[in-house]
Amino acid sequence: MPLFHLSSIMAVKLKHTRIKGNLIYFRRRIPEDIQSLLAASGSPLAGKSHVVVSLQTSDPRVAAPKVAKLVQQTDAEWEELRRPSRAGTLKQAHQLLTRAGIDVSDPTGSPEIALDLFHEYLDRRLPASVREDETVTSGKQLDQHLDPVHRTALQLLQDRREFTLADCLDQYVQARPKAAKTAKLAFGYLSAFLGSDRDIRNVRRSDVNAFVLHLLQGGHNEGGMPITTSTVNRYLNSLKAAFTRAINENELDIRQNVFAKVEIPNKGEDVQARDSFTVPQIQALHAAINKWIVSKGWDQLRCILTVLAETGCRLAEVVGLATSDVHLHAAVPYIDIKPHAWRSLKTSASTRNVPLTVRALQALKEAQALSKGSAFMFPDYTNEQGCSADSVSAVLNKWIRSREGLRDSGLSSHCLRxxxxxxxxxxxxxxxxxxxxxxxxxxxxxxxxxxxYPLSILQEWLERALATAEGGT
Known part of the structure; x- marks a missing residue:
């Protein structure tokens, strides 16, 4: 593990790296059990002992988030090889049939010799006692004696493979990991309503309409709390996207997606406008932060709150900052908001550079000192595995609503945006x-x-806007 010198008095070690020439390389040993699985899968890494990737930089601060992303990626790939998900099992079964020369979309139309050879291959995967048992004749009887991948391949070959809600979710999440959170919630409620083993080809429009009413009436949770029409719409959009992908990618015989153009009763009529801080409330917030700092000193939460108030950024955008995203010594100091392995962004437009005001600059300088050389600006709440923006939100909201001038206001950290x-x-x-x-x-x-726009222009407008909250013009 090489030692990188950040300054004359500070150095850090970066795991899974090596230096070659002027560049830093990601280098991680492949576990022995994974090496054998890679060989069986025909992976380009088969036969290799390490994953080696050039990070195209000599700066450890730039390299650190790249290393974190590659660690997360290799962990996910290795876990999928060890314990394939339903989507992974289906994918491997497809690959198995394709390598055998069988057209997955039309197995019976494949060359007869390819089908015969594959059946012989499957026979060899069966226990000797099963091969010799003349009473075992159907594919369903063989299923229980095959591992998940070969069982799925046989079902595809015999056109017996059901494509369940669980399959649909797994395949969608594997292809769209950024959409996983909403998809898992939506499918969780739908599976509880219809059953996770329901074949998506057997989901009817009447089921969908009943599901919408189920959500609106709060039938999906123990407390019976209904959810807003906008939340229902978000769940339906996720389900529609997952169903569309499943239909297209698996060539399912479904003429119309049952989640297309679903009507939600009274859609949009329950929308409630979010409150904003008034000028006196903004001043009360900064007074509360200053009082805390004088009494207890800066901490990561007060740094985060200050940056939110001075930039209008989303909470996760700030909490998930890498140290390399923060440019305190640029001509116009700024933060680089971009997606990371531990924190995605809401939309593509969210990727941007946001200039820092004097107050935000001070908060981030303090945060950098508190981070003690970490690759993350707020290491108490962000690491290689994820960004704990939700827990930060809960703590900050409680703190805001207990401050003088803000009690019983119902205001939250998101209201600052x-x-x-x-x-x-x-x-x-x-x-x-x-x-x-x-x-x-x-x-x-x-x-x-x-x-x-140049950062200087954005900074000018930010300062002008914030001056009104300070009593300026």
Missing amino acids: HTMKDLLRAVECLESIQDAILGHATPGIGASYGKG
Whole structure:
């Protein structure tokens, strides 16, 4: 494990790395059990003892998040080889049949010699006692004697393979990991309502309409708490996307996606506008932060809250910052909001550079000192495995609502984002500049041309907006 010197007095060790020439390389040993599985799967890594990837940098601060992403990626790939998910099992079965020269979409139309050879191959996978048992004649009887991959291959070969809700979810999550959280919630409620073993070809529109009412009436949770129509719509969109992918990728005989164009009763009528901080409430928030700092000193939570108030960023965007995302010594100090393995972004427009005000700059300098050389700006709440933005939200919201001038206000850390939008509007900031600061997509073809606004312009408008909250003009 090489030692990297960040300064004359600070050095860090970066696991799974080596230095070759002027570049840092990711180098991780492949476990012995994985080496044999790679050989069986025909992987390009078969026969190798290490995964080696050039990180294309000599800066350990830039390399650290790349290493974290590669560790997460290799962990996921190895776990899938050891214990294939339903989607992984189906994928391996497809590969098995394809390598045998069998068309998965039309097995009976494949060359007869390929089918005969594959059946002989499956026979060899069976225990001798089963091969010699003349009473075992059907594919269903053989299923219990084959491992999951070969059992699935046989079912595909005989057109017996059901494609269940569980299959649909697993395949979708594997292909769209960023959409996993919402998909798992939506499928969890649907599976509890219909049964996880329901073949998606047997889901009817009447089932979907009943499911919508089930959610709206709170039948999906023990407390009977209904959910909003916007949340129901989000779940339906996730289910529709998963069903569409399953139908297309598996060539299922489904003429129309039952989750397309579903009507939600009274859609949008229950929308409640989020509150923003008033100017006195913003001032009360900063007074509370200053009082805390004087009494107890800076901590990561007060740093996070200050940056939220001064930038309008989403909570996860700040909590999930890598140290290399923060540029404190640039001509215009800024933070680089971009997706990471431990924290995705809400939309593609969320990727952006946000300039720092004097107060935000001070908070991030303190956070950097508190991080003690970590690859993460807020290591108490972010690591290679994930970003704990939800837990930070709960703690900050409780703290905000217990401060003088903010008690019983119902305000949250997310309200600071809406507050920034209002402050920018109040100083007549152009909509496109607001979008650049807040990470919203600007409508129109012209918005996609050029490199966007200079950081100095964004910083000027941020400072002008925040000046109104300080009693300025």
